[in-house]
Amino acid sequence: MDPLRGEVWDAHLPAVGRHPVVVLTVNPMIPRLGAVTVAVITGTRGPAPTHVPLGPDAGLTRYDVSFANVTDVQTISKGRLQKRRGRLHPAELARLDSALRTYLGL
Secondary structure: OOOOOOEEEEEEEOOOEEEEEEEOOOOOOHHHOOEEEEEEEEOOOOOOOOEEEEOHHHOOOOOOOEEEEEEEEEEEEHHHEEEEEEEOOHHHHHHHHHHHHHHHOO
């Protein structure tokens, strides 16, 4: 089963190992590609413009508050996605989109 944009997955990241990520690739492209672009999730509160806080629907349990870090965006093989944890609330996904635009100057 292909992932969907805004879903949170455990992924095997090079040099890191198993780590949660949020899928950024748009849904119509995912079935056509062998890889997806993801933002790494962290428990570290960073600058508000680049670190989007995630709520309980994301399925994250390691930290009291987790953040999608738009300064750590990677493209990984879909085969590296190991387990689906949850999905971002639409408002969180909108904030993530805004943070990406700000960080990338779009």
